[in-house]
Amino acid sequence: MPMNALELIELSPVMPVIVIRDPDTAVDLARALVAGGIRTLEITLRSAAALDAIAAIQDQVPEAVVGAGTVRTPQQLDDALRAGARFGISPGLTDDLAHAAQATGIPFLPGVATASEAMRAAELGFRVQKLFPAEAVGGEALLKAWQGPLPDLIFCPTGGIHAGNAARYLALPNVGCVGGSWLTPASAVEARQWDAITALAREACALAAG
Numbered sequence: 069m070p071m072n073a074l075e076l077i078e079l080s081p082v083m084p085v086i087v088i089r090d091p092d093t094a095v096d097l098a099r100a101l102v103a104g105g106i107r108t109l110e111i112t113l114r115s116a117a118a119l120d121a122i123a124a125i126q127d128q129v130p131e132a133v134v135g136a137g138t139v140r141t142p143q144q145l146d147d148a149l150r151a152g153a154r155f156g157i158s159p160g161l162t163d164d165l166a167h168a169a170q171a172t173g174i175p176f177l178p179g180v181a182t183a184s185e186a187m188r189a190a191e192l193g194f195r196v197q198k199l200f201p202a203e204a205v206g207g208e209a210l211l212k213a214w215q216g217p218l219p220d221l222i223f224c225p226t227g228g229i230h231a232g233n234a235a236r237y238l239a240l241p242n243v244g245c246v247g248g249s250w251l252t253p254a255s256a257v258e259a260r261q262w263d264a265i266t267a268l269a270r271e272a273c274a275l276a277a278g
């Protein structure tokens with residue numbers, strides 16, 4: 069069922085940013101996160117195993133909505149789509165990427181860090197954007213300041229978000245969800261500590277609830 073970017077970020081308050089190192093962990097990791105209440109999974113294209121991981125999760129974990137992160141080029145977006153990605157996220161935006169993303173019809177969140185970047189992305193049709201790197205560029209204070217001049221834009225802040233600050237971001241009216249790698253510590257994934265990851269996911273979803 070096709071969905072738009074707003075519907076995507078409303079599926080789950082927290083979007084884990086996942087770097088898959090060992091492709092054999094992808095499906096179990098996705099299942100562990102889903103068991104904790106997470107629906108959306110961003111698999112970054114930063115590792116060689118990413119496309120296979122997206123395909124395996126799409127095929128074997130129907131409760132998850134899996135997408136590609138760190139999408140920097142139209143070619144990467146195309147590869148991700150072929151693997152089964154249902155959305156794309158980028159740390160930034162280029163003209164080529166914007167046009168390619170529009171042509172796919174899947175939700176695409178461009179990365180922005182300034183008001184001008186947010187305005188340009190909005191002009192190109194992207195109302196839902198990734199604020200990156202959120203903590204480094206001003207975090208909650210920046211998002212509060214943008215509510216006045218950019219009231220129609222919704223953000224997924226990512227970069228420096230963790231269990232200790234996620235709830236404050238989620239309380240802001242211009243935040244749809246937050247992204248972060250804190251739910252999937254490399255050590256826990258390597259040790260296949262799926263219960264620990266489910267607990268982190270559950271804790272993250274509870275933060276959002278209140």
Ligand SMILES: O=C(O)C(=O)C[C@H](O)[C@H](O)COP(=O)(O)O
Binds near residue numbers: 112139158226228248
């Ligand atoms: O891979 C990408 O596309 C990125 O843009 C970077 C990630 O979003 C951050 O690495 C997540 O930030 P942390 O939660 O602070 O680890």
